[in-house]
Amino acid sequence: MIRNFQKLNSINTALLMVSLLLGQVAWVRADVPVNMLPSGGVTQFKLNAKSDKAHVKVVPVTGQTFNRAIQATTLVRPAKAYELQVLCPIAQPVKKGDVLYATFWMRSLASEDETGDGVSLLLFEKVGPPWNRSIQLPLTANSDWREFNVAFASSDDYAPRKAQLIFRIGYKPQVVEFADIKLVNYGDSKTVEELPGTKISYTGRDANAPWRKEAAKRIAEHRQSPMQLLIRDAHGQPAANVPVTLNVKRLAFDLGTAVKARDLAGDKVNQLKMQAKIKELFNCVVLENDLKWKAYSPENKPLIDIALAWCQANNLPVRGHTMVWPSWRTNPKSLKKQYENDPTGLASAIAQRIDTIGSTFAGQIHEWDVINEPNNHHDFIDLLGVDAMSHWFKLARQADPHAVLYLNETGVPVSGPGAPVYDKLYEYIKQLQNSNAPIGGIGMQGHVGWSMNSPEQLWQIFDRFADLGLPIKITEFDIGVTDEELAADYYRDFYTACFAHPAVNGILIWGIWEKDKGYKPEAAIYRKDWTPKPAALALEKLLSQWHQPITATTDTDGKINIRAFHGAYDIVIPNQTSKPIQTITHTSQSPVIQIELY
Known part of the structure; x- marks a missing residue:
């Protein structure tokens, strides 16, 4: 041409x-x-x-x-x-x-x-x-x-x-x-x-792509297992021909979003809509900015306390983000002025920061990003040495004895599998493990642009880090493209690929509402008026499939044998009451679950 x-x-x-x-x-x-x-x-x-x-x-x-x-x-x-x-x-x-x-x-x-x-x-x-x-x-x-x-x-x-x-x-x-x-x-x-234009897509988008069968097989293998229920009547005898409904209360896979504390603490129209959407779709949240060093102060603690109380009341575990974001530009300006030439003073300030934020919210935060984005933000590491990272994790464990502690990195798993960021992240985690740092998970942010890894490439990346023996969580997922159908398809396929890999324990979106995504509105899945974009519809459909109620009837021995996703279920006996009579937890190791009717 x-x-x-x-x-x-x-x-x-x-x-x-x-x-x-x-x-x-x-x-x-x-x-x-x-x-x-x-x-x-x-x-x-x-x-x-x-x-x-x-x-x-x-x-x-x-x-x-x-x-x-x-x-x-x-x-x-x-x-x-x-x-x-x-x-x-x-x-x-x-x-x-x-x-x-x-x-x-x-x-x-x-x-x-x-x-x-x-x-x-x-x-x-x-x-x-x-x-x-x-x-x-x-x-x-x-x-x-x-x-x-x-x-x-x-x-x-x-x-x-x-x-x-x-x-x-x-x-x-x-x-x-x-x-x-x-x-x-x-x-x-x-x-x-x-004239032919560049059409951005990704490998595996086709409805008949071979990876889909493999994903279904993996999901059945790693996310489901046989469940056996034994229903007894009020006299302790097996109850035959009893209809039972199992409603998914919480999938054993974290599904969440970033949210501002004020949106959980307030009662304005859009805040209430945010709260309703979170309860509808998610089982955990992360406070987007409220706990960062640059944002947190004792003055805003009451607002955070209200938000955390709301989460507790709604059975929503909270991730803490972040204890140490180790560069001058991501922290209070006073830090650089005071400590750029004072390593000892900087080390002391960081230790105080970790102790304060960790102990203040101990018992209310179930996971912490102890270190955020060290590949791009390493001023503190350059000044204090790489061993400081291990020390920060140990300080975090002292401040909060129970939270799972993560290293959170950007550019993953969204960069091509051969990108240098993977080598650096792997190196950091090995160093932490070798120094007996109490690291409990790997945070991969997941900010997707127009370059989209195929599901097989995602599995390749997860396989490499699974060798480290730590769970992987997608901590800040979003898709910053203007092609809404492309975003919808990749939402569906990214979630499916992650759910199909046993090392991945959850996905959190970095904000769902367009008005909260001022710097990147195309990445929101709900418009300013809360109408869903195609990505929201795709996500809602997929999550609905994973949360389908199970209906079954006991056999003559009072038993029900089914295959179910791992997680918590509310048991309902429709001919007795519409309210749950019991909540059960199903894992791959679950014994026979006995339920008594009253």
Whole structure:
């Protein structure tokens, strides 16, 4: 489709030179595509301004159909994303309505984004105010080269060098590369719809994908087992032909969401809707920010106490997030001022922080993220040494003798299986275990972007960490994409893949309501008016399947033999009462459960 660029470029350059001699621009309306970028490929792309926050260079590439790329390194996130852009002005004129087609490849070598992906924004815009844009498209890529094909119409007339193709890079520190960049003008010979665009998806999305049968097999093996009930009448004799209903009270798999303490403590309309939705869908919660060092103070403790009391009243265990987030930028500014050159003082301040937050809420928090995101946030570790991590866990155990203690990491399990973050996380956990730190679980945040691991890749990642003998929890799951059907399908398949792996003990979403997701509203599953997005409908349907009531009738010996999910069940005898007569817990080791009728 796209060929003979050099020849076309020469012809159109000649036409342009003639037109310039005549004092006007010749707008090319060719039936063949016109290359809009100057010769030289990626070498023509430059950083928009000198900056100590980023740099770009051309690097060699092997193993691809292209042999070089423009590598853009963001060192410090600027105040505004547009402050750092890699751009190239067009070499040919374009007319309003012309159909343009951008094709390129992108990958990420390193990223501090919570998804683990490199992040950019593709733009085609006017050079200078008012910066009119014809396209503005978010881009993400992991360590594998990803091809992009983007068709769009020009929003205005532009002479050569009066519009530019841009890759915005003013985001969290990262190293991204762009290669084989082409911009072609089809004029009016094509429509946007006729040109093939990049359709983001993931392997295994198909309804008949082979992994689905394997997942069903694994779920039956690891999440279910035979259950035997023996129903006796009031005289202690087996009760035959008695109908029994078992309602799932709590699945033996954590299903939760992040929530603000004020939303559990308040009685405004949206707060009540949040509370109702939590009780409808979830069996645990995590307080999103209230317990972080930067946010917590004795003044807000009464609000937290009310929220924790609400959770206790509704049988919702609470995760604590987080004791130590070990970087200057994620903590009170006073810490850096006081302790940047005082390791002893910093160590003492951290110890006091762990003791205060841990002991204050001991008995009310069932799990703690002791350390959060050490791969990207390691200022404290750099200053105090890696052994400090083990010490923090031991201090946490002293402060709270019973909570399960986690190391929580970002970029997992969402980065490609070969990403360096996995090696670093594995190394951290081994170091903690070797030093007898009381680590009880691995927190994998699960912030998903446009790069989505297949279910088989997720299993591969979980298999590796299962060897460490610790449970894995997805602690901050969300999907930050604008394709709502894609998000819905991946919600269903991500949950299914996790439920199918025996090392995974739960999934918590990092907030469900659009109004609470101001920085990333596309990741919410309920809109501002609480109408469900497709992802919410997919999740509700899946959870409903896992919580289906079981109905059965005793045989002549008063027995019921069924296969059931592990968890707690309310037993109801419909012909006696609609209220549960007993609550039972079913595990793979459960003996015969005896129930007496009164």
